[in-house]
Amino acid sequence: MARPTALSGFPEFLPGQRIIEQHLTALLQQTFELHGFGSIETRAVEPLDRLAKGGEDVDKEIYLIQRLHADQDTGSGSSGEAGGARDALGLHFDLTVPFARYVVENAGQLQFPFRRYQIQKAWRGERPQEGRYREFTQADIDIVGAETLARHHDLELPLAALDAFARMTSDLGMPPALMRVNNRRLAQGFYAGLEIDDVAGVLRVVDKLDKIGPQRAHEQLVGEIGLSDRQAQLCLSLAEISAADTSFVDRVRSLGVRHELLDQGLDELAQVVSAAAEHAPGRMMADLRIARGLDYYTGTVYETELAGFESLGSIASGGRYDSLANDGKIDYPGVGLSFGVSRMLVPLLGQGYLHATRPVPTCVLVAVDTEDTRSDSMAVAAALRRRGIPAEVAPTAAKYGKQIRYADRRQIPYVWFNAGENGEVKDIRSGEQLPADPNRWCPDDQDVHPRVYGDWEPQTSG
Amino acid sequence: MARPTALSGFPEFLPGQRIIEQHLTALLQQTFELHGFGSIETRAVEPLDRLAKGGEDVDKEIYLIQRLHADQDTGSGSSGEAGGARDALGLHFDLTVPFARYVVENAGQLQFPFRRYQIQKAWRGERPQEGRYREFTQADIDIVGAETLARHHDLELPLAALDAFARMTSDLGMPPALMRVNNRRLAQGFYAGLEIDDVAGVLRVVDKLDKIGPQRAHEQLVGEIGLSDRQAQLCLSLAEISAADTSFVDRVRSLGVRHELLDQGLDELAQVVSAAAEHAPGRMMADLRIARGLDYYTGTVYETELAGFESLGSIASGGRYDSLANDGKIDYPGVGLSFGVSRMLVPLLGQGYLHATRPVPTCVLVAVDTEDTRSDSMAVAAALRRRGIPAEVAPTAAKYGKQIRYADRRQIPYVWFNAGENGEVKDIRSGEQLPADPNRWCPDDQDVHPRVYGDWEPQTSG
Numbered sequence: 003m004a005r006p007t008a009l010s011g012f013p014e015f016l017p018g019q020r021i022i023e024q025h026l027t028a029l030l031q032q033t034f035e036l037h038g039f040g041s042i043e044t045r046a047v048e049p050l051d052r053l054a055k056g057g058e059d060v061d062k063e064i065y066l067i068q069r070l071h072a073d074q075d076t077g078s079g080s081s082g083e084a085g086g087a088r089d090a091l092g093l094h095f096d097l098t099v100p101f102a103r104y105v106v107e108n109a110g111q112l113q114f115p116f117r118r119y120q121i122q123k124a125w126r127g128e129r130p131q132e133g134r135y136r137e138f139t140q141a142d143i144d145i146v147g148a149e150t151l152a153r154h155h156d157l158e159l160p161l162a163a164l165d166a167f168a169r170m171t172s173d174l175g176m177p178p179a180l181m182r183v184n185n186r187r188l189a190q191g192f193y194a195g196l197e198i199d200d201v202a203g204v205l206r207v208v209d210k211l212d213k214i215g216p217q218r219a220h221e222q223l224v225g226e227i228g229l230s231d232r233q234a235q236l237c238l239s240l241a242e243i244s245a246a247d248t249s250f251v252d253r254v255r256s257l258g259v260r261h262e263l264l265d266q267g268l269d270e271l272a273q274v275v276s277a278a279a280e281h282a283p284g285r286m287m288a289d290l291r292i293a294r295g296l297d298y299y300t301g302t303v304y305e306t307e308l309a310g311f312e313s314l315g316s317i318a319s320g321g322r323y324d325s326l327a328n329d330g331k332i333d334y335p336g337v338g339l340s341f342g343v344s345r346m347l348v349p350l351l352g353q354g355y356l357h358a359t360r361p362v363p364t365c366v367l368v369a370v371d372t373e374d375t376r377s378d379s380m381a382v383a384a385a386l387r388r389r390g391i392p393a394e395v396a397p398t399a400a401k402y403g404k405q406i407r408y409a410d411r412r413q414i415p416y417v418w419f420n421a422g423e424n425g426e427v428k429d430i431r432s433g434e435q436l437p438a439d440p441n442r443w444c445p446d447d448q449d450v451h452p453r454v455y456g457d458w459e460p461q462t463s464g
Numbered sequence: 465m466a467r468p469t470a471l472s473g474f475p476e477f478l479p480g481q482r483i484i485e486q487h488l489t490a491l492l493q494q495t496f497e498l499h500g501f502g503s504i505e506t507r508a509v510e511p512l513d514r515l516a517k518g519g520e521d522v523d524k525e526i527y528l529i530q531r532l533h534a535d536q537d538t539g540s541g542s543s544g545e546a547g548g549a550r551d552a553l554g555l556h557f558d559l560t561v562p563f564a565r566y567v568v569e570n571a572g573q574l575q576f577p578f579r580r581y582q583i584q585k586a587w588r589g590e591r592p593q594e595g596r597y598r599e600f601t602q603a604d605i606d607i608v609g610a611e612t613l614a615r616h617h618d619l620e621l622p623l624a625a626l627d628a629f630a631r632m633t634s635d636l637g638m639p640p641a642l643m644r645v646n647n648r649r650l651a652q653g654f655y656a657g658l659e660i661d662d663v664a665g666v667l668r669v670v671d672k673l674d675k676i677g678p679q680r681a682h683e684q685l686v687g688e689i690g691l692s693d694r695q696a697q698l699c700l701s702l703a704e705i706s707a708a709d710t711s712f713v714d715r716v717r718s719l720g721v722r723h724e725l726l727d728q729g730l731d732e733l734a735q736v737v738s739a740a741a742e743h744a745p746g747r748m749m750a751d752l753r754i755a756r757g758l759d760y761y762t763g764t765v766y767e768t769e770l771a772g773f774e775s776l777g778s779i780a781s782g783g784r785y786d787s788l789a790n791d792g793k794i795d796y797p798g799v800g801l802s803f804g805v806s807r808m809l810v811p812l813l814g815q816g817y818l819h820a821t822r823p824v825p826t827c828v829l830v831a832v833d834t835e836d837t838r839s840d841s842m843a844v845a846a847a848l849r850r851r852g853i854p855a856e857v858a859p860t861a862a863k864y865g866k867q868i869r870y871a872d873r874r875q876i877p878y879v880w881f882n883a884g885e886n887g888e889v890k891d892i893r894s895g896e897q898l899p900a901d902p903n904r905w906c907p908d909d910q911d912v913h914p915r916v917y918g919d920w921e922p923q924t925s926g
Contacts, residue, residue: 005791006514006569009553012507014566016573017580020503035825035913036849038856041482045474045599046508046585052468054532064532067555069589070516070524091471093529104476107468111478113873115859117824118479123508127531137507152859154838161842165849281842329467362579363497376616380623380743387498387627394500397577397614411575451497 011130012137013344018361019351022174023139025358025454026347027121029169030141034119037162039143042118044100046125050090052103063126065093093125097142098338102327105146105334114148114334115155121343133314133345144338146326151335153270156302156322157277163306163318163339164282174356175456176346177309179318182244182289183274184303186321188267189290192240192254195261196233203227208241209293216242241291247279248272250288267301274302300324304339308346309458317346350456359453360413363392365445366427367409368418370399382418382425385440391450393418406430415449473592474599475806480823481813484636485601487820487916488809489583491631492603496581499624501605504580506562508587512552514565525588527555555587559604560800564789567608567796576610576796577617583805595776595807606800608788613797615732618764618784619739625768625780625801626744636818637918638808639771641780644706644751645736646765648783650729651752654702654716657723658695665689670703671755678704703753709741710734712750729763736764762786766801770808771920779808812918821915822875825854827907828889829871830880832861844880844887847902853912855880868892877911 008014015023031041047067054061068090094100097120105116121141130136143162145155160181167179189208193201207222214222216238223234236257243253251268271288278286294303301322308317320339327334350356366386368379376395383393396405402419409417409430418438419426427443428435470476477485493503509529516523530552556562559582567578583603590596605624607617622643629641651670655663669684676684678700685696698719705715713730733750740748756765763784770779782801789796812818828848830841838857845855858867864881871879871892880900881888889905890897 006511006565008569009507009509009511012509014507015505016570017502017504020505023505024503036852036854038824038826038854040479040824041486042479043477043482043485045471045476046587047471047474047599049468049471050532062532065529066532067527067529067587070512070526070528070554092532103468107470108478117856125508125529137509154835155859158842158857277839277842280839281846362500362502364500373616377739377742380620380739384743390498392498392500394579395620397617 021358033166039117039119047091053092095126106329119143138344141341146336157274181286181306184292185267185271191261191263195259205293244289246287298323356456366393366416369405370396382440483820495628501579501581509553515554568791581605600806603803608798619736643748643768646754647729647733653723653725657721667755706751708749760785818918828855828878831867832858844902
């Protein structure tokens with residue numbers, strides 16, 4: 003086998019990095035379950051006709067799958083062209099499309115509102131770049147109702163996400179997150195109050211505001227969308243409003259635009275922001291330039307940035323959709339948020355921002371005197387494991403110095419000598435060696451499993 | 465959206481079933497880590513030229529992936545035919561091929577012997593049937609050396625697997641497993657001692673012995689492979705030998721065949737079986753008809769059956785390979801075992817053999833008096849979560865009876881009333897309702913998280 007090289011866009015981790023990923027996904031899982039979200043997994047593939055509805059940009063990124071020698075089996079002379087077969091399958095490019103299908107397929111066996119999380123890989127054949135991969139892990143939480151879904155879930159969901167981010171900072175040393183929230187109705191009502199027809203066009207320009215700046219945005223709104231100077235100015239004034247409390251309401255009102263949908267949007271957004279100010283102070287703000295490109299969002303929309311890693315873009319995004327799915331009889335409205343696990347983790351690991359205390363699970367290496375007594379060492383390891391202490395037996399009955407080096411290279415903290423009940427255990431970091439009974443001895447609590455820590459240091463606050 | 469139907473061969477679980485799967489994979493993960501195996505994950509895709517070496521039967525099952533509109537992007541008029549492109553990618557059909565590639569790709573950054581586990585999905589486009597799926601989860605453990613790997617790992621590995629099976633029975637109530645082990649050298653040496661040339665042909669017939677019976681096997685050995693009557697009889701006599709201890713050695717010797725490779729195989733197999741008799745009595749036996757079809761096994765081979773589910777075939781298989789990979793300079797010998805998670809779980813769940821105590825993670829539903837006091841209920845839920853108790857807030861401020869029914873339908877054991885420090889908590893199974901402080905109250909230990917139990921009852925042993 004020639005030495006293979008990595009495939010661009012398909013990141014893989016070394017064992018020590020994988021430990022960090024395991025800690026992050028376990029933290030997400032635990033937090034989601036504390037908030038009453040249950041796990042599902044869906045198959046990796048969906049029928050192509052369900053996938054290819056995301057718009058041109060997304061459609062061309064879909065990976066189609068087909069059997070290598072499919073033609074030989076069917077014996078048909080069909081073109082074999084991608085997408086030609088009616089039952090063609092593609093890899094899912096997010097977890098929302100498969101979840102919508104799962105809800106409709108299993109609606110009779112689910113309890114609504116249905117709360118689920120889903121941590122899985124997805125695939126997009128796009129050009130790889132920082133924060134964008136061809137294979138990536140997402141972690142989604144959604145609450146879905148049958149026919150109706152109460153408005154208060156719009157604040158419950160980001161609070162669960164902010165709880166997860168707070169734990170990422172406190173438990174893993176990841177940088178703190180700031181969530182930015184807006185409401186589609188607010189912008190739509192504002193534009194309607196200004197008698198603007200091309201709402202989608204305005205949103206598209208506003209969505210680029212950070213990149214192109216207010217001057218070019220104004221030019222495009224007037225030149226391409228056909229707004230008047232005053233309309234364009236008011237749209238940009240709206241987009242400039244942000245606040246960590248409900249003060250944004252008065253600032254919007256002061257622009258003098260009136261519309262029923264605007265009132266509704268302002269009210270919904272104020273509820274979300276004031277709940278966050280009470281339950282997660284300082285971690286969410288209203289930001290009226292957040293647009294979210296996807297058409298299916300109809301109310302609240304969320305984006306999230308990691309402090310110091312703003313260039314990655316949003317690492318947890320989502321929103322309210324009045325119709326996630328429809329089975330011909332009823333609509334399933336929902337609200338959801340998707341964490342970009344790979345989008346966060348690949349850069350943080352690449353920059354060496356997060357660390358594991360060791361790259362292996364093993365806490366104790368049980369040394370071997372001679373191959374004849376290996377069985378005794380195996381019994382010691384088994385006794386340790388019965389009490390939850392990860393242990394492995396040395397691969398060779400080499401000199402003790404060599405066995406200690408084996409542990410040292412793997413950062414295994416303890417080496418056990420002299421099998422049986424009268425053993426001794428050495429902490430190879432301090433060199434301390436003490437008598438120990440394999441049925442009683444305990445390592446330091448923080449040595450049992452590898453731990454993860456990050457470079458982020460909490461600032462001392464006022 | 466028309467109501468979708470399940471895709472044959474792509475099993476998905478309902479939330480309650482998924483809890484059982486989560487418990488099983490967590491158990492495997494914990495056991496593997498206790499034995500010093502570290503986790504890795506590999507990308508889902510490999511270059512087609514690495515995948516398409518498994519022999520004709522496997523090759524035609526490979527799923528090739530390609531971008532839906534790949535032709536438009538490259539602008540080339542290439543045929544677009546599957547497998548035409550030199551950089552074609554396919555979905556991995558097992559975890560061994562990607563692991564071998566990972567070892568060679570990262571050899572400079574790994575410590576050998578390298579111990580890894582890997583729990584991931586794999587894909588095969590084969591005809592779906594019980595125990596065989598187009599998408600399935602495998603859990604692999606391997607130990608790989610650089611240039612050499614000591615023989616004792618052949619017994620370490622199955623002991624780790626048997627530890628996992630013992631926990632599946634004690635912790636999840638799954639049926640007990642029996643591992644059957646053989647050694648390729650033993651059979652090869654035996655056939656060489658009989659001066660049989662077509663070793664692969666004999667193994668192929670012996671592998672079918674269970675299906676076709678000894679008489680047809682004898683006919684095929686004589687008629688198709690060209691053995692003499694005596695040769696065929698001795699091959700079948702060898703295949704009939706099985707034992708839970710090393711008594712099989714004398715039974716093989718009594719057949720009167722002599723060869724150096726046979727001696728080596730007998731010695732290796734005796735070591736594995738006697739170690740298992742000492743460290744995991746009654747759970748492994750030598751069975752000299754186990755052949756394992758795959759060419760890369762060179763020594764010990766393993767298969768595993770679940771009691772009462774023998775018709776599923778082996779649910780944990782593997783063996784020793786002298787060259788898992790080669791990077792042009794050195795060989796990487798290894799020994800590995802692969803658990804068929806889907807192969808075990810889909811039938812056990814389909815038959816209702818395993819159960820979760822509830823289909824949701826939530827332990828406490830916090831009731832809501834009025835929408836005006838929802839924030840108080842949210843604070844109670846947050847206090848419970850801070851102490852690790854999964855809690856959700858009722859979706860509507862309906863009458864208490866309706867809120868209790870919401871919990872009951874989801875089998876949530878507790879409902880919390882009257883937000884604030886003077887709350888009351890009701891066990892809705894017993895009806896008992898007691899005053900409780902959200903910062904102090906604890907549910908029964910066994911109610912905090914859903915538990916999993918199975919129908920298997922341990923037999924009282926003599």
